Amino acid sequence: MSQEYGSYTEEDFKVWKLLYERQKENIPKYASEEYIRGLELIKFKADEIPDIYKTNDILKEITGWEIFIVPGLIDDDKFFQLMSNKKFPSSTWLRKLEELDYLEEPDMFHDIYGHVPLLTNQSFVNFLQDLSKLGLKYIDNPHAIHLLSRVYWFTVEFGLIRENGELRIYGAGILSSKGETEYATTDKPEHIEYDVETMLDTSYRKDVFQTKYFIIDSYEQLYESIGEIDRLLAKKVAEHEDSTVAE
Numbered sequence: 693m694s695q696e697y698g699s700y701t702e703e704d705f706k707v708w709k710l711l712y713e714r715q716k717e718n719i720p721k722y723a724s725e726e727y728i729r730g731l732e733l734i735k736f737k738a739d740e741i742p743d744i745y746k747t748n749d750i751l752k753e754i755t756g757w758e759i760f761i762v763p764g765l766i767d768d769d770k771f772f773q774l775m776s777n778k779k780f781p782s783s784t785w786l787r788k789l790e791e792l793d794y795l796e797e798p799d800m801f802h803d804i805y806g807h808v809p810l811l812t813n814q815s816f817v818n819f820l821q822d823l824s825k826l827g828l829k830y831i832d833n834p835h836a837i838h839l840l841s842r843v844y845w846f847t848v849e850f851g852l853i854r855e856n857g858e859l860r861i862y863g864a865g866i867l868s869s870k871g872e873t874e875y876a877t878t879d880k881p882e883h884i885e886y887d888v889e890t891m892l893d894t895s896y897r898k899d900v901f902q903t904k905y906f907i908i909d910s911y912e913q914l915y916e917s918i919g920e921i922d923r924l925l926a927k928k929v930a931e932h933e934d935s936t937v938a939e
Contacts, residue, residue: 693761695744695784704786705741711792711801712738714870722873724853724862726816726911730809742804744784754812759804764797768837772827775820780811793871796898806864807848815911816862820848822918826925835932836925839892843921846891847914852876852883852907859883859907872901881905886913888920892928 716738719728734750736742748758760779762770774781782803787795810816823843830836849865859877866872875881881901884890886908894904908914 693763693784695761697741697743700741700786703789705739707786707789707792708741708801709738710789711868711870712736712805714792715805715867715873718870718873719867722861722877723867724810724860725855726813727809727862727867730812733812734808736805736809741786741800742808744782744804747804747808751808751811755814755817757811757817759808768827769831772824772831775824776828778817778821780807780820782807793869798868802864802868806868810862810864813911815915819911819915819918822915823921826918826922830925830929833929836929839925839928840921842894842896843888843891845896846894846904846906847908850876850896850902850905851914852905853911854907854909862908862911863905875901876905883907886917888917889924892924 719731723731733754734742734747744759744761751757751759755778757778757780759782760774761784762781764783764785766781771781780803783798783800785799786801787799823840827837827840830840845865848863850863851861852859853862854860861867861873861876863876866876882904884904884906886906891906896902896904
């Protein structure tokens with residue numbers, strides 16, 4: 693697939709600008725320093741829907757990653773295969789004006805604005821790549837993939853980081869949402885120190901603001917936890933299989 697830039701409508705440009713401008717004040721207040729740095733490096737603008745090919749030139753030079761265009765949500769095996777090869781899947785369509793605050797399937801604003809700035813951080817993309825390799829390792833085990841989805845959800849999509857004693861946001865699902873950006877670091881949800889086993893045991897919902905967020909201390913900590921994720925995943929898969937046999 694390719695990005696048909698000339699096909700973007702006036703409404704598409706308006707949607708991108710509205711969403712971008714709504715986050716303009718929030719990002720300096722709430723986002724991780726590395727996200728802000730990445731946003732500057734990839735040169736996104738309110739008045740311009742990103743040209744994925746130009747963005748890829750920048751990403752490849754910094755971390756060797758690139759954006760790979762997909763029609764929308766893709767199967768797990770394709771998803772993990774792409775990211776294990778340093779390709780981040782992204783759609784190129786934008787939500788409608790009446791869907792500014794919520795849509796069920798992630799669009800380009802979520803995929804590009806939410807995720808891409810952190811693809812400039814080496815420890816973060818190392819985590820993504822190795823997590824995807826675990827996904828491929830367990831691709832034929834639905835229970836393992838279900839547990840891995842929790843790790844991805846509570847880190848890549850809805851993760852918080854502690855920087856200079858303050859809670860900041862790095863999860864794309866939060867940073868692409870004005871409302872959740874303003875909510876996530878308040879005292880309303882529960883904030884949990886990063887713990888792999890607790891994360892694997894924690895379910896989530898897609899249709900509401902999260903009630904729990906996990907906090908990392910650094911992107912290096914995230915990457916260094918891959919071995920523990922692998923070990924605990926194997927343990928829980930074995931326990932699940934034993935319990936299934938017992939039934």
